[in-house]
Amino acid sequence: MSGRQMSGAEMVLAALADNGVDTIFGYPGGAVLPIYDAMFKQTLVRHVLVRQEGGAVHAAEGYARSTAGKVGCVLVTSGPGATNAVTGLLDAQMDSIPLICITGQVPTHLIGNDAFQEADTTGITRPCTKHNYLVKDVNKLAETIHEAFHVARSGRPGPVLIDLPKDVQFATGEYRPPEDFTFTYNPPFEPDQAAVERAVEMIAKAERPLFYTGGGVINAGPAAAATLTELVRLTGIPCTSTLMGLGAFPASDRQFLGMLGMHGSYEANLATHGCDLLICVGARFDDRVTGKVSAFSPGSKKIHIDIDASSINKNVRVDLPVVGDAGRVLEAMLRIWKSRGFQANAEAMAPWWAQIEAWRAVDCFAYRRADPVIKPQYALERLRAALKGRDDVYITTEVGQHQMWAAQFLPFDKPNHWMTSGGLGTMGYGLPAAIGTQMAHPGAVVIDVAGEASILMNIQEMSTAVQYRLPVKIFIMNNKWMGMVRQWQELLHGGRFSESYTAALPDFVKLAEAFGATGVRAETVDDLDSAIARMLSTPGPVILDVLVDETEMCFPMIPGGAAHNEIMLGPNDRGQQADAATREEGMVLV
């Protein structure tokens, strides 16, 4: 069987289309001009022109995360185009997002000569991609792109980069479709049934069990989230989630305890500390979640379900590892639970639930209103109220306090509706991610919950939103401070607020208008509801600048290096906080 003859540049587009891509985010430059030229002559793949390459990668992340299983695609030029993409690639790597990034490269014969706009792109991106390729032969190009898609979406997803010298884009070669190839990369997917069987037995016997679910359930797809929900309800076991896993189990369910970890709920953290069986599904025992590892969930047996064997026993020793796809494992668990006639252990769990309800009654997210000043939590409560009843809402965030408050105060009942930079914590993520999300869901409400510092990191993407008439809503919780930095300075650095105040902020309303978008401001609690209503009802992109309390801190908080039962509920809650020694130990942590 022989393939079609075409140029390398045409192959790129053919291969993207054959892998189901309809949208690519990019920015042109000398080393990718042949691909842009080929793009001009076709209609299969739509290109979204961003304003900075970093924006393209975050947009592709938003696109991938909100579509459950689609691969996000990026096209950038060599040198500065590629280096601008690096942060986004690492962001996708840390958060397990499937991406393909095609970078132009100087012609093969110039590689290594410090040619104009040359960068060692595969060298630079090796540690921040799942895999990368430098393609020097046009006849290897089709296979390489197909393999890149296979690698990006198989096993634990991640970003894959293809560096493509300009001469290879011009060269003519043979194109073959994905079906013509088989690939050797085949990470394990099916779990060991005996291990699953043992897991179910452990669950049936437990008296204080807890599900701890994460981004892996989202990665496994909406069906996995539905299976998780069924299993949690059937077993009657409480469920907490990481920041990355929000939406896999419905937040509105009584069995949901909220997020765990540094800014998680009191009940979720104390349940994690006090459980006798921790069932981790697609989460990776991140330090934001465990706090002090030696004091993490000290009395529990631990089951860890993960598709990536290297996530297991990395930070915390577990008793029963189950390597495989979360969806497959959960299905098998459900099947075994039913076929062996296990019952929710209601009697044994009654005291456990009573304890949890007592923790819940502490009402850890309570805050004091300070009318007419808008408390950030109040702003989110009003946003939540305005969105109630809609199921087409997608939330992205920037990074900081507002991100944590969004996780605490907004309800996520479905997977793939919450896009936040968890592992890398990249300020500037939210706006481009919202753009990518809106491209995938043109009619939906897409809101970037932002801080005024973060939004400035990729504010140029407003111009993209306006160009493509993407009605993204930017909900800035403007406290004039890098609030999260200020909070750490207040709690850990003696209130020395070094360089965390932005003394010259733009007028965000005028800024929105300068971009050709709409700007709205809310200054007091009385303005808030009407401002939110205006933001939601105005067509096109809108920035809503909500002036919030400048010094509010985000609680609960488990200070760095502390254990879950040392969680602080408020600024004066030092009673339970660790002694000075732990605090110093914690201070060196990030």
Added chain:
Amino acid sequence: MPEAAIERHTLAVLVVNEPGVLARVIGLFSGRGYNIESLTVAEVERDKALSRITLVTSGTRMIIDQIKAQLERLVPIHRVRDLTEEGPFVGRELALVKVVSENGKRAEVLRIAESFGARIIDSSESSFVFEVTDTTEKVDQFLSMLAGLGRLEVARTGIVALSRGPESI
């Protein structure tokens, strides 16, 4: 918590012989702060373009398991075997040892070389170059015996290893 013991493991890794593969393996170790005590690599199956890496590393049990899992998830890696864990294996390294010594010590040098089965592959009035192939421990021993007898220059390959018996990777 008691400090976990440090173990030393010899790993055999089969990789696709493509550009950058060694950088991936080495980058994994340097990026995550793992130790490499020795690493050897060469193509072993020309038709399938497969190379074999023999790697000696040390760390706690948890770290050794991490290293194996991290290696396994690299795309061009076909297979990772922990020879230390999976039963008896033979490991050998080759060392070239130049000994520059005064006349009075040459006989002693030759006697030691002979007892270690070292071959003379170069000699001059004041020097020898020996080739010795043995376990790391034996090579170390050889070098320490020679240490007092002259100036040494040493080049070592690091070990290559195979499991004993009929099983293969």
